[in-house]
Amino acid sequence: MQRFREVGLEPDKRRGQNFLIDLNLLEILADAADLSERDVVLEVGTGLGSLTALMAPHAGHVITVEIDKHLQQLAMEVLHPFDNVTLLGQDVLKNKNNLHPTVLETIHSELGKSPDRQLKLAANLPYCVATPIISNLLSTPVTPVSMTVTIQKELADRISGRPNTKDYNALSIWFQCQCRTETLRVLPPSVFWPRPKVDSAIVQIVPDPEMRSRIPDLAFFHSFVRAMFFHRRKFLRSVLLSAMKDRLSKPEADEILTAQQLGPDARAEQLDVDRMLALCEAVRQQVEPQHPPTPCEG
Ligand code: SAM
Secondary structure, three states, X not given: OHHHHHXXXXXXXXXXXXXXXXXXXXXXXXXXXXXXXXXEEEEEOOOOOHHHHHHHHHOOEEEEEEOOHHHXXXXXXXXXXXXXXXXXXXXXXXXXXXXXXXXXXXXXXXXXXXXOXXXXXXXXXXXXXXXXXXXXXXXXXXXXXXXXXXXXXXHHHHHOOOOOOOOXXXXXXXXXXXXXXXXXXXEOHHHEEOOOOOOEEEEXXXXXXXXXXXXXXXXXXXXXXXXXXXXXXXXXXXXXXXXXXXXXXXXXXXXXXXXXXXXXXXXXXHOOHHHHHHHHHHHHHHHOOOOOOOOOOO
């Protein structure tokens, strides 16, 4: 806060600039990430470099990404003593569905320096782009072994949402089908400067290779689940037919739904992860080798 005043800067709300001002909480986040020499840490949102400086002494390497030119300058002053920190001054995303290639190349290059190295995401994420960051990281070939992040509590609730609740959606299934997730701490607005309007949470998301191996085609499943929740209140049959237009006939769809014991009034929000996986696999086997369902907003 003081540093901002000294240099005459105002935090930019559009960029999710809410800084954790409670040092204990930054330490809790860094400790939970459980860093060691093996770890290449990706931090999104360097800010003033406070969390970066806490993590760098424990990690093999920290790649920290900051979009704001002014903050990059200020962070460099804090981070220049560390020779294991790479500060990338840019947007972490290329677009909503992809991380920026420079970020991916830097991760590849650092991981390539030793076969022991592994990737971890540890960050107080900018809330405006938290969802694409964590969900796209699960689709890249360099999936992190853990993601320890501060996010909006609402997003944390969606990630761990259960069937038949308002929090349950495509994102819940995308995370629960391949990760173990835990909310470590709920944070009130008062621990940030400036204060956000909503509660936040420190969560830990641990991708589980065994769970991932149950899904024969992760990209197909991702698109399928998003398509099934595109109209969450509509009956599954009509959502399925419109998502699989020209690829699945009505009798084929009915046969699949009956075999899955899904009646005409079934909705996507009623299916737990296992049932959604089974439905997706039945559909995939019917429509393959054609293309995955058209991706939609989810
Ligand atoms: N790590 C610092 C901390 O804990 O105090 C800052 C965290 S602050 C919540 C989020 C930071 O992410 C801001 O500094 C913001 O400028 C940066 N940011 C926002 N959107 C970004 C993007 N698309 N790519 C990279 N950095 C971004």
